[in-house]
Amino acid sequence: MNSAQKIKKFIIDTIFPVSCIGCGSDDTWLCHQCFGGIAINKEMSCPECRLASSTTTCNPCKATIKIDGLIISTKYEDKLVQNLIKSFKYNFIPELARPLSKIMIKRLYDFDNNSHFPILYNRSGSIIIPVPLHKKRLLARGFNQSALIAEMLANQTGLEYQPDIITRIRFTQTQTNLSRDERIQNLKDAFVADQSFNWSGKNAILVDDVATTLSTLNECAGVLKKAGCKEVWAMVIARGSQDDLNDITLK
Ligand SMILES: [Zn+2]
Ligand SMILES: [Zn+2]
Known part of the structure; x- marks a missing residue:
């Protein structure tokens, strides 16, 4: 300095x-x-129907969603977790990426021994991709909160980090007040994958801060799979309900 x-x-x-x-x-x-x-989440379940006996997306739900599995690091109900995420995103404190990514690392290594995450074994084929922000929103916030935590996650796991191979090409209105169907419609053709990237044999871990209806993660996963990606997993700090999200954006 x-x-x-x-x-x-x-x-x-x-x-x-x-x-x-x-x-x-x-x-x-x-x-x-x-x-x-902060209590680290130990359970896995189907991200769509939340069937607890399934550690990945269960077979019937594979017909409706493109994500192969969802890793949730901690509980959204924890007030401290909510405050951390809120301060990170809405009070613009990028330094919070470090403790938030540590929560994710703890989820991956302390409570699972990798057994539920075969995607982490295939090190040469697994890439970490943050959910992209549209450049308008990036300019307004000054940083992509998902990219900051994804980069730290990549550094810690040693997995390949690729922040620019999927881009948000359409500016979409904020999703928080929309129903699930409206969200899906709102996100249609919002993302595009880089066709010059060699996608063959790749598995992706999409990183976002919070998941709710999964519409954004699912839309990205669809684009990645169309580009040639094999499996697409998602990893988030916590999963909140739509009401929780309305609540934190209003504050
Ligand atoms: Zn299911
Ligand atoms: Zn303290």
Whole structure:
């Protein structure tokens, strides 16, 4: 850090002091103790019908959705998790990508021993892709929240990170007040995959911050599969209901 950057950091830290989102303790966005208190999700279920005996999308649901499985890292009902995600996205604190990606890493390695995630074994064939933002929204927020956590996840797992091989070409209105059918319609042809990328033999892990109806993840998965991707899994911090999402965007 040069002296100008040091001064800038000092001013920012004075106006917006860093403190734990959980307990308010100084100099960290999430202290060790609060991080340790976040319950990591241990269950797997079908992302569509939520059948608990299935660790992937169950056979009947494969007819309706394109995602092969969904890895949910923690519970959306946890108020601290909600506050972290809200602060990350709507109070524009990109530094929260680190603790949020740590929650995902904990989900992958501490509670599963990889047994449910064969996609992680095929290291040369698995790629991590963040759900893309339209460039208009990217300009407004300044960062793609999914890309920040996806990149950290890729660094930690050693899997290939590819943020630019799927693009959002259509600007869509915010999804939070739409029904599931309206969401599907709203997202039609919103994404395009890079045809020059060698998709053969690739499996993708699509990363997003929060999942609700799965319409965005599903639309992306369809585009990736059409491009030639084999399996497409999705990984999120938490899964909320539509009402939860209306709630956090209004605040
Ligand atoms: Zn704390
Ligand atoms: Zn199912």
